[in-house]
Amino acid sequence: xxxxxxxxxxxxxxxxxxxxxxxxxxxxxxxxxxxxxxxxxxxxxxxxxxxxxxxxxxxxxxxxxxxxxxxxxxxxxxxxxxxxxxxxxxxxxxxxxxxxxxxxxxxxxxxxxxxxxxxxxxxxxxxxxxxxxxxxxxxxxxxxxxxxxxxxxxxxxxxxxxxxxxxxxxxxxxxxxxxxxxxxxxxxxxxxxxxxxxxxxxxxxxxxxxxxxxxxxxxxxxxxxxxxxxxxxxxxxxxxxxxxxxxxxxxxxxxxxxxxxxxxxxxxxxxxxxxxxxxxxxxxxxxxxxxxxxxxxxxxxxxxxxxxxxxxxxxx
Amino acid sequence: xxxxxxxxxxxxxxxxxxxxxxxxxxxxxxxxxxxxxxxxxxxxxxxxxxxxxxxxxxxxxxxxxxxxxxxxxxxxxxxxxxxxxxxxxxxxxxxxxxxxxxxxxxxxxxxxxxxxxxxxxxxxxxxxxxxxxxxxxxxxxxxxxxxxxxxxxxxxxxxxxxxxxxxxxxxxxxxxxxxxxxxxxxxxxxxxxxxxxxxxxxxxxxxxxxxxxxxxxxxxxxxxxxxxxxxxxxxxxxxxxxxxxxxxxxxxxxxxxxxxxxxxxxxxxxxxxxxxxxxxxxxxxxxxxxxxxxxxxxxxxxxxxxxxxxxxxxxxxxxxxxxxxxxxxxxxxxxxxxxxxxxxxxxxxxxxxxxxxxxxxxxxxxxxxxxxxxxxxxxxxxxxxxxxxxxxxxxxxxxxxxxxxxxxxxxxxxxxxxxxxxxxxxxxxx
Numbered sequence: 001x002x003x004x005x006x007x008x009x010x011x012x013x014x015x016x017x018x019x020x021x022x023x024x025x026x027x028x029x030x031x032x033x034x035x036x037x038x039x040x041x042x043x044x045x046x047x048x049x050x051x052x053x054x055x056x057x058x059x060x061x062x063x064x065x066x067x068x069x070x071x072x073x074x075x076x077x078x079x080x081x082x083x084x085x086x087x088x089x090x091x092x093x094x095x096x097x098x099x100x101x102x103x104x105x106x107x108x109x110x111x112x113x114x115x116x117x118x119x120x121x122x123x124x125x126x127x128x129x130x131x132x133x134x135x136x137x138x139x140x141x142x143x144x145x146x147x148x149x150x151x152x153x154x155x156x157x158x159x160x161x162x163x164x165x166x167x168x169x170x171x172x173x174x175x176x177x178x179x180x181x182x183x184x185x186x187x188x189x190x191x192x193x194x195x196x197x198x199x200x201x202x203x204x205x206x207x208x209x210x211x212x213x214x215x216x217x218x219x220x221x222x223x224x225x226x227x228x229x230x231x232x233x234x235x236x237x238x239x240x241x242x243x244x245x246x247x248x249x250x251x252x253x254x255x256x257x258x259x260x261x262x263x264x265x266x267x268x269x270x271x272x273x274x275x276x277x278x279x280x281x282x283x284x285x286x287x288x289x290x291x292x293x294x295x296x297x298x299x300x301x302x303x304x305x306x307x308x309x310x311x312x313x314x315x316x
Numbered sequence: 317x318x319x320x321x322x323x324x325x326x327x328x329x330x331x332x333x334x335x336x337x338x339x340x341x342x343x344x345x346x347x348x349x350x351x352x353x354x355x356x357x358x359x360x361x362x363x364x365x366x367x368x369x370x371x372x373x374x375x376x377x378x379x380x381x382x383x384x385x386x387x388x389x390x391x392x393x394x395x396x397x398x399x400x401x402x403x404x405x406x407x408x409x410x411x412x413x414x415x416x417x418x419x420x421x422x423x424x425x426x427x428x429x430x431x432x433x434x435x436x437x438x439x440x441x442x443x444x445x446x447x448x449x450x451x452x453x454x455x456x457x458x459x460x461x462x463x464x465x466x467x468x469x470x471x472x473x474x475x476x477x478x479x480x481x482x483x484x485x486x487x488x489x490x491x492x493x494x495x496x497x498x499x500x501x502x503x504x505x506x507x508x509x510x511x512x513x514x515x516x517x518x519x520x521x522x523x524x525x526x527x528x529x530x531x532x533x534x535x536x537x538x539x540x541x542x543x544x545x546x547x548x549x550x551x552x553x554x555x556x557x558x559x560x561x562x563x564x565x566x567x568x569x570x571x572x573x574x575x576x577x578x579x580x581x582x583x584x585x586x587x588x589x590x591x592x593x594x595x596x597x598x599x600x601x602x603x604x605x606x607x608x609x610x611x612x613x614x615x616x617x618x619x620x621x622x623x624x625x626x627x628x629x630x631x632x633x634x635x636x637x638x639x640x641x642x643x644x645x646x647x648x649x650x651x652x653x654x655x656x657x658x659x660x661x662x663x664x665x666x667x668x669x670x671x672x673x674x675x676x677x678x679x680x681x682x683x684x685x686x687x688x689x690x691x692x693x694x695x696x697x698x699x700x701x702x703x704x705x706x707x708x709x710x711x712x713x714x715x716x717x718x719x720x721x722x723x724x725x726x727x728x729x730x731x732x733x734x735x736x737x738x739x740x741x742x743x744x745x746x
Contacts, residue, residue: 021521100637120639121523122593141641143523178523205526206517 015134017312018124019144020185027311028150028189034307035154035300042078042303051310052081055112059085060102061138062118067273067298068138068148072115075305081113099123100130107131113313116140134312142176148272149182151304153190155297156227159268164191169222169263170212171197171253172231172280175204175242179272180231184210197221199253201242218253222262229270230255233280246279255281260291268293317344317739323357325369325700329376330669331677331689339366340374342696346739351690369700372733375672377409377697379679379688381499381577382553382625383650384474385442386717387433388426389418394630394717399650400438402716404743406651407699407732408626410441410680410687415452416474422447422458427466439742441697443469443683448487448498452476457487461494469683472499472553475600475645477535479505484539488546497549497683500539502560503601507531512641514556514604518587524640527602529557536560540567543574550574551682554627556582556601558611565620575682576620578612579627580649580656581722585609589722595636595643596720599627613665616674623682624674626653630718647722651714654701656723658730661703698736705731 017023041047057076061069069085076083086106099118106114113134116124121141128135139145156163168187174180174196187194194212196203207214215221222228233249243249255269269285269292277283286292323339329351339355340348360366380403386394394402403411413430415421421430421444434442446463450456452473460471471491477500478484491498508531513519515526536552540563543550554577555561564576581599586606590597597603615621629646636643649656657675660666680688687697709726711719735743 098634098638098642118639120641123639125593126639141523143521181521181523204520205515206520209517210520 015312016124016128017136017146017308018128019137020146020149020182020189021144023146025189028153028186031150031304031307031311032154032157034310035150035303038303038306039300042299047078048080049078050080052076052079052112052313055081055313056110057081057083057113057115057309058106058111059083059138060088060106060114060116061086062088062116062123063139065117065138067301068117071298071301072138072305075302075309076113078302079306079309081309099126103127103130107133113309136308136312139178142178142181144182145178146182147301147305147308148179149186150308151297151301152183152229152270152272153186154300154304155270155293156268158296158300159293160226163187166192166226167195167224168192168227168229169195169197169225170229170231171218171221171255173202173233173237174198174207174231175202176234176237177231181210183229184212188212195221195225197253199243199249202237218259219262222259225263225267227268227270228255228260228263230281232272232274233276250279254279255285257282257285260285267291270294270297273298317346319343319349319364320739321355321360321364321366322374323355323360323366323368325372325374327351327374327690328668328672329690330673331376331680332691334690335669337371340690340696340698342736342739346696348690348692348694348696350692372700373703374698374700375407376676376688376690377699377735377737378407378654378675379410379683379685380408380626380628380650380653380675381412381623381679381683382414382579383411383628384414384416384630384646386630387417388429392717393632396433396437396442398715398717400440402648402651402714403440404735404737405715405732405745407654407701407735408440408650409697409699409735409737410443410685411650412443412445412470412683414474415445415447415472416476420447420451421445422450422452424459424462424466427463427468431467439737439740441687441737443685445470445472445474445499447471448473448478449483454478454480454483457483457490460491460496464494464496469685470497470499470551473501475501477501477503477505481538481542485542485546488542488548488550492546492548495549497551499551499553500535501553501600502532502535502539502555503527504531504535507534511602512598513590514587514602516587516605518590522590522593522640529559529604532557532601533560533563536563540572540574543572552576554579554582554601554625555621556604556608556612558608561611561615561620565615568620575622577623577625578616578621580624580653581627581647583609583612583616583624584656584659585722593640595638595640596647596722596724598640598643598645599647599722600645613660616666616670622674622678624653624657624671626650628716630716631720632718633720636720647720648714648716648718649721651716652709652721652723652728654699654732655707655728655730658703659728662729696736696739698734699732700734701730701732703730705729707731
């Protein structure tokens with residue numbers, strides 16, 4: 001009981017969500033708790049409330065994104081905010097304007113929240129130092145993608161009831177993945193044991209120092225796991241000589257029924273999308289409604305982002 | 317010029333193995349007339365004006381082997397006047413200017429320009445370096461003989477490394493003809509491609525692409541192999557990792573003749589200082605681990621590394637107020653070289669004599685210039701500092717035109733009070 005009381009008393013005075021590394025256990029609990037209430041709301045016939053009425057949310061996406069951007073857009077709209085998505089392809093950035101200048105321009109329009117995705121690690125941190133509003137990181141370089149990790153956590157909690165004590169394997173291109181990093185921090189924080197599985201060329205230096213067990217043998221890495229998180233493998237990785245071919249990758253690191261046998265019988269399959277069927281995951285497994293929670297992840301993504309917008313939106 | 321009498325100083329001159337309380341007489345031509353304990357109040361005529369240094373430390377003017385000026389092409393970052401002011405306030409009286417300007421210092425006519433600007437605008441001694449290759453592109457070598465005759469003291473592509481092994485062997489064998497000094501910035505381009513900071517836990521956490529220590533080590537190993545076949549005056553500008561030290565130590569033990577430098581940044585800071593994407597700590601070579609830093613300190617103590625440089629690289633604020641990957645590389649440092657080095661003395665990491673040696677007599681010896689020590693008849697280039705004076709670095713008070721100091725707000729102990737160049741009092745802290 002004491003714990004719950006403590007959680008209720010939590011006040012989040014920090015206005016930015018830059019990464020899982022920067023938030024606390026109690027903040028995470030608050031986000032999950034709020035998100036749960038929004039799951040119900042999102043299933044009801046009237047999905048719109050007015051918590052953020054009068055607030056302006058700007059989505060500033062420097063990298064192409066379909067699901068994250070639309071998820072944030074929907075989340076903002078359902079909370080009653082005015083949402084504007086910046087199309088960077090045609091903007092001044094392409095004409096040589098720096099991130100800070102863009103930030104100052106946007107700041108002059110008095111937004112309440114900026115949701116940013118940027119190809120450079122640390123870009124949201126820089127932005128947050130220069131604007132008066134809340135900054136939410138929607139993915140920066142290979143550093144963090146906090147809302148993805150939070151929605152993954154919510155999905156697991158929804159299915160398994162908890163995260164503490166679970167064994168979670170994150171498989172694939174760990175080196176270039178912000179999803180992997182955010183999930184490593186979050187799942188560790190919530191008490192899971194985390195394995196990462198990747199060929200050596202796609203494992204970041206000193207990854208064990210982040211509190212994970214690293215495996216290059218997928219079967220060993222999946223042994224006894226409750227959750228199997230697959231990551232997207234970008235085709236460019238073949239050119240950079242990280243891997244010889246998609247065929248070789250699939251043979252050793254693709255999720256197949258055979259390899260999945262090593263995990264627990266009731267293990268869940270997750271994927272942040274978009275998927276490369278036949279490269280990192282067997283197409284039938286991806287669609288197996290008993291094992292795969294990939295579509296549920298997308299659904300809960302909206303709820304988690306609503307919770308984040310609500311909690312981190314700067315109060316006047 | 318009147319003769320000047322400096323008395324009651326602690327004179328440290330590692331080049332002459334001197335560390336004693338004494339004085340120094342500057343003659344009417346600005347040369348050192350006498351130095352040491354015999355120059356005392358009692359031994360001097362009573363009527364002359366004496367400057368009592370009150371036990372402050374007097375060392376030869378500092379020789380900084382790696383300084384970027386900005387002229388020509390980047391005057392908005394630093395010009396000769398601002399560089400001179402910055403250097404003098406840090407006790408630096410001689411600098412080797414890097415050739416990465418716009419246009420690059422790669423031909424004889426540029427040298428005349430540099431010498432003229434250096435003479436007219438600065439009070440310090442400017443020893444210009446030229447590029448090893450045209451426009452520092454790593455392909456066509458520059459005119460070592462002609463450039464040297466014009467007054468070029470050393471050859472380096474500065475921020476760049478000669479990647480092509482064949483070009484490097486030819487540079488080494490051709491340079492030996494004119495007895496030219498080659499200074500290599502050791503970093504393999506392919507291994508460090510896209511790299512921003514040391515490869516390790518911090519790069520993994522920050523999501524920044526790493527620069528592996530191997531990028532430095534293999535260039536050093538390669539060049540030292542070449543040196544066996546193509547002997548020349550060879551100097552590694554700066555090293556950053558423990559593994560490279562091992563290679564250098566082994567080569568020196570085998571009797572190979574070459575020298576090595578290190579930036580004060582790599583001796584005093586490590587990758588953890590980058591914190592939350594501080595672009596002022598984006599450096600080349602990158603800051604590495606605490607273990608690497610400790611190994612570098614040890615290498616100064618046992619003489620494996622010969623020289624400490626400031627690697628003074630002024631960058632305007634606009635070049636640094638960007639995301640980490642877009643921000644310019646480099647930090648200012650010429651005016652904080654000595655105080656930051658003294659931190660290593662105060663925390664008992666490095667003996668004072670070794671420290672002073674690495675910024676005075678050793679660089680002078682490598683460059684082959686008559687600086688960096690206090691012999692009779694030499695130019696009276698002097699640096700006088702209070703070894704214990706505490707102060708806090710404030711970028712707005714620094715004299716360099718650019719404010720990209722990597723040690724903003726750092727508490728330091730030791731500050732320069734007077735700097736003489738050729739017998740003239742060129743700087744005095746009031």
